[in-house]
Amino acid sequence: MFPELNSILNSTPDSFKSSDFILVSDRRADASFLIHHHLSFYLRAGCKVCFLGLVQSFSHYSAVGQRLGVSLAQAREKGQLVFLEGLKNSIGVILQEDTSQETQPLSYLRTPGAGLEGLFRFVESSVRQSGDGDAGESWGPPVLLIDDLSVLLSLGVSVGAILDFTLYCKATVCSELQGNMVILVRCEEEDADDDEEGSNLLQRGLVHQCNLALHVEGLPTGYCRDIHGQMEVWWRQEGETICNRRKIFHFKVHDKGASFFARGTSSAVL
């Protein structure tokens, strides 16, 4: 959890907006540090978290979570965190032709054209498990975290299927259960006439659905060792105001967190 980011987004683990769909995207940069922030944020807030870890192993998130002050292994044991190991389980699906019940969420690997229904059923069953009667623990509103959604494009799933999946998730998690969703999408360069099924199309579709968009890019002036990039925050306004708020910050990622500052105020420059 990054305290500076909490103040920028005006949210703390004790009081945050519910039914929120947060989209984290990047272009030729790495925005995964924001996923670590949200993971530790919602675990601290006591929410029930369903994490689809499609690109890294559990111990990676666990090691980073340790530095940020949350224990993922403990959360998983208590039942607060449900983690889908994408990398490890996908080997079995493709190479061993494993068709057991456990690999149903990853059925898109076998038949990419069929869509993400198996994955949605997994998400639905994870977020609806509340009041198990196990330890009497009742967690807060459910949160769905996905890292990252654009890897499904590399595995052959179509943009339309992914957008359908996010709509279903939004309807279940945000509208029905008043929970939050945080999705990471990684894009490439804007190619005007090239790719119909590109990640840019996916990102545009998701920006249309989301409430808050955090977009991470490299600095427009070139590479700098002390400023790792710029982050654009965009809020969708509900209510009377017509114009949408948009702010740009520069950031630097440390070992134990990230610092955000207004453009031009990096300590390297001043």
Place this chain on the structure above:
Amino acid sequence: MAAPVRGMIGSTSIGNTTSFQKKTRSKLVSIPGTRPSVQNGQLLVSSGVSSLDYVIGGGLAVGTLLLVEEDHYDSYSRMLLKYFLAEGVVCGHELFLASARDHPDDIMQELPSPIVDDVAGMKISEGQSQPSDPENPDTMKIAWRYQNQPKVQTALASSVRFGHYYDVSKTMEPELRQAAKCHSFYQLQETPVVTASSPLPSPYHSLLKSIQTVIRKEGFDGSTPQSKVRNVLRLGLHSLGSVLWGDDVCCKDNPAHCHALTTFLYILRGLLRTSLSVAMVTVPSHLTQNRAVMGRIIRLSDTAIALESFKGSEKETNPLYKDYHGLLHVRQLPRLNCLSCEVPDTKDLAFKLKRKQFTIERLHLPPDLSETLVDVQMGFTVTCRILEMSQGRAPL
């Protein structure tokens, strides 16, 4: 399972836990040719080129994938692959080499020979090449105080150094090469297996199956009992994505199997994360028409570098580049078990292949903009170099 820095706990726990264990208080398992990273405690192996190790943050982390985008004639990327395999032979690691164009045995025969430290010891063992004292060739005339010291071990049978140097003009001795265990996969000799249910085309599928079999059989994923000594498996996959692998991502604008290579890399990374292995994959990226696919391939790998050689391009005669053979672009550096990644201070790197070393140097010095104090003298030299470079003169 990668990076077993937790030590020998028990084979059952190794099977349950996944890779990238953080360095704990328990004793370190030492595998020859590896060392822990100073930043995040990852277990690193050398890529065979010490300046490349420096550029990518100390070495290749066990369990990760290094992607090399080939240069136009595949000369330097092939050289890097040979360095990688030669380092594996010298450190005693196991090798897995897959190629579709040249037979893996041909590539193995071209490995560069390692440079031995103790030159004097080698000459005495050769005998006739040097005029020595006829009565007693072993008496030392100058360093006689060291006469009674034990001879330095010249055999590289179990070298524990990290990173070695190689002489490109000589090939590795067959005895040294055959001491290393090498599994090979030659695409043109494999029988195609009909896998109707898999989204992967047959060559990639059989390659993955072959890699998985080797990992399981030799116990790199921790499935063997504790008595076996731990080792690292080095995978070298040459020219993936080229037509000889049955993939048309490199020759068509809208390939029929546009997800084959990306799915392959995804599954390969899964296999690497759950075993003690490192992979180096070379891809002829200059042949892909679609830049978006190349972007996805880079994101699916951990470390990605691209080689751009000057041969045949107009840069060959540019006086700025006259000392170098090509440019090296670092496309991506991994964030393993930590938030931050290795941040290089400059991205303008050029390489040159000398007989005994593959050097990677900074082409320009970066602007003097940092949070720490910089020596005034160095700042002055920096400005001079930048002025000279911009005027097209060679630096001092």
